[in-house]
Amino acid sequence: MKLKEKSTDLWVYDLLKEAELNLDAQGSNIKEIDEALKTASKRGTGKVGFPEYVGIVKDFIIVIEDKSSISMHEKRTEEEILAEDITSICDYAVNGALFYGKHLIKNTSYTKVIAIGVSGNEKKHRISPIFVNDRMDYYELPEIETFISFSEDNIYEYYTKEILNENTDFEKETKEILRDAALLHEDLRNYGSIQDKDKPLIVSGILLALREIEYGNFSIDMLTGDSKKTDGQKIYDAIKDNLNRANVSPDVKRDKLLNQFSVIKDTTKINQIDTNLGKTPNRHYTEFLYKSIFQSIRFHQSGEDYLGRFYGEFMSYSGGDGQSLGIILTPRHITELFCDLLDLKHTDKIMEKKIKEWIHKPTLYITQSA
Template structure:
C-alpha cells in the first residue's frame, strides 16, 4: 500500500506542477505554517504533522492528504458530518486534510484554506476539495486537475464556489440576452422584420456607428422623407463609407455585402416616423438603442460573437431553431476549444468553409493575435491568414461585419458554395491552408439524390482542401460518425485512405441548446493516409462543466476550466493512466462507429461496496416480485441438476 500511495503522491505532484502551483512536501518553507505543523500530528498527540503537500496561492493555503484506496476517501459520522476521530484523521484523506486545515487556521494568521482529500491511483481516483475557514468547512465539487487553484484562477473560483457570487461574464451575458430579446421585439413590432432580416439591420447600424469618429451623428437621422435623405439612406451612406474605410475588397465582395443592407433604405416601414416612438423612425429608434446598449460591448469584446448570439436569439424568439435551414451556430467555448485541439499557432492559415457568422474565424484570429509578437505579424494574420466561405448571403454579410468590427476588413471571405470549389485551388490560399475548422450544415442528406450533402462529404471535401499535414477539426452530429448508409460508409473508407483520424470527442448533449442535436468533435490530419496501427483517441466529454440555466441558456460553471484542462491533458498525451469511461485509445477501421461509446469497455474493478450494493438491489427486486405474487419467476425448473 505504501508503494501505491507513493505513486499516487507523484501523480498529484505532477498535477500541481502542471497548474503552476509550487508545493512543499510534508512540511512548508513558509515559517508560520511550518511552525503550526510541528504540533499538527494526525494522531492528535501534539507532535509533528506531515501533510502530503502544502502550498500558498495568493492568500489561500492549499493542504493535501493522499490515500491509495478510494475506500479511504472520507469517513462521516451518522449525521453526515466529517468525522474527526483519531482513526478518521489518520486513515482517511478528507478527514486528515481537514484536520491540517483547521490546525493551520488556529495557529497562523491565514484565514482561507482549501483542503484536498485525494484517494485512489493515477487511473481511478477522487480529488475532493473543501473550503475551510473559521466558520467551518464547505464541500466543493470534485476536481480532475488543480487548474482552478492556480494563481490565474483561484480568486475567481473562490468567488464563484465559496462566496457564490454571480460571475461578471454571466451578468454581462444575461444583460446581452435581455437586450437581444428587447431588440427582437422592437425589430419585429416596429420594423416588421423577419428573423433573417433582423441581424442584417443590426449589422448595418453597427457599421454606420463605427463612423461616429468620422462625422456620423445620430442627430442626422431626422426622419426626412426625401428619398436620398431618409434615415435609411443616411445609415446606408455611412455603412458604405465604413466598408471603404475597412478596405473591404474586392469590389464584388463589398457590393454583395451592400446588397444585403439595401433593405434599410428601401423599406418604407423602417423610415416612417411613429408617434409611439417619440416621432422617430424605427431605424433611429433602433440605432439609439444599439448605440446606448450594445455597440460598446461588441467592439470591446473581441472574443465573443455577439452577432451570432443575436442571430440565435432572434431565431429562437421567432419560434425556430435554425435547423430547418441546417443552421446551427457554434458556441464560443467550442470554437475556442478547437484552437487548443489543433494547437493553433500564429503562423497558421485558417479556413472555415461554412463560416456562418464567423465564430470559428473570430476565435482563431483572437488566439493567433495573442500569440503574435509584433504588429507586423498581427497585421499579416488579419489580412492574409483568415479565410472563409459562406453560401448564404445574409450570413456572409454578418460574418463580414463581424470581422470588420474586429479591425479585419480584408479577411478573405467569399460567398460561394464550398462543395463546388476545387480543393486544389483552395489549398493554395494564403500560401497554403494549414488549419481547417468547420460546422457544416446538418441533416441535408435526405436520400441517395442528396447523399453528396452529408456531413461526411463536407468533411472529406475540407480534408482534401488542406495542405498535407494540416490539422482539421469539425463538429457534427454523432450520427455522422456512425456511417449508417452505403454512401456514408464509402466516404469513411475514402477518408481513411487519404487522411488520418486523430480522434473523436463526444460532447455535452446541450452544446447546441434548444436545437436538439447531440454533437461530437472529430480531429484529423490532412493528406496523410491513416496507418493500420495508428492509435486514435475516443473521449467522452459529455460532462464538460457547462450547464443550462434558466433565462441564460448554456453557461460555464466553475468546473469547466478543470474539465477542459483534463481533456486537453489526455488529448496531448500528458495523462498516462486514464479511465476508459473517459477515454479509449485504439486502432480504428472505416466500418467502426467512430465514437467513444463504440470502443468503451469498463476497466474499473468493482469494490466490495459495489458488490454488496448489487446483491442488495437483487434481493430487493426478488422480495418485491414475491410480495406481488410473482415468486414463480425465481422457481428453479428442470431435473435433478436443478434441484
C-alpha cells in the first residue's frame, strides 16, 4: 500500500508542476501554516499532522490529501454528507482534505481554503475540490482533471465563477459585447436603412477614422451635421488619412480599399440630422463605437480578442457568418494553432503568399494581428 501511495504522491506532484503550483510536501515552509500543522493530527491527539501537499496561492491556502485507490476517495453518512469521524478522516482522501482545510482555517489568519481530495492514478482517478470559508462552512465543488484552475493566473476567476457563482470578467464582457452588437445592428437599420452588405463597412470605416483622433485629424465634435461638408465626408477623409498613415500600397490598392467606404459619405440619410437623435446617424454610430468598442480595443489587455468577438457577433446579424458578404472570419482556435506552429512574435511581419502549386486548391492565407 505504501508503494502505491508513493506512486500517487508522485503523480499528484506532476499535476502540481504542470499547473506551476509550488506546494510543500508533508509540511510547510510558511511559518503560520507550519505552526498550525503541529496540532493537526487526524486522530485528534493534538499532535502533528501533515497533508500530502499544502501551500499558498494568492490569498488562498491549497491543501491536498491523496489515496492510491479510488475506493478510498470519500466516505459519506446516511444523509449523504461527508463523514467527519476519525476513521473516515484517516482513510479517505476527501474527508482528510476537509479535515485539514477546517483545521487551517481555524488556526491561521487565512479566510479561504481550497481542500482537494485526490484518489487513483494517471489512468483512472478522481479529483474533488472543497472550499472552506472563515465560518468553517464548506462547499463541495465540481470534480476536476487538473490543478490549472488554481494557478496564480486562474484562481480568482475560478473563485468568482465556481464558488461565488458570479460571472467572470470575461463572461460579463462577452454579454456586453453581444448586447452592443445587437444594438448597433438595430440602429444601423432603424436610423440609416443600411443594407447588410454595407453595415460592416460603416463599422470598420468609423473605427479607422477614430484612430486619427490621437493625431488631431479627427474628433467626434467635428460631426455637426453640416450640409456642405457632411459628417460622412469628414469620416471618409479621416479614413483616407489613416490608410495613408498605415502606408497601404500600392496606390491602386489603397484607392480601391478607400472606395469601399464611400457608402459613409454617399448615403444621404445617415448624413442628415435625425429628429429623434438630435444629430446625424453617422455621429450617433461614431459615438456608440467610440464608447463601446474603440476605447475597449485601445485600452483593453486583449483588444484584438474584444474586437474579434464583437465583429463575429455583429456579422451574425449582418449576413450569417459573413461569407455571403465575402468576409471570412477564421475560427479563433485555428488562428491560434497556426500562430503557435509558426512561433510568431509581436515583431514579426506576416505577408500574404499565394500558393500556386495546386491549381485546384484554394489559396491559403495565414494572418495575425500585431
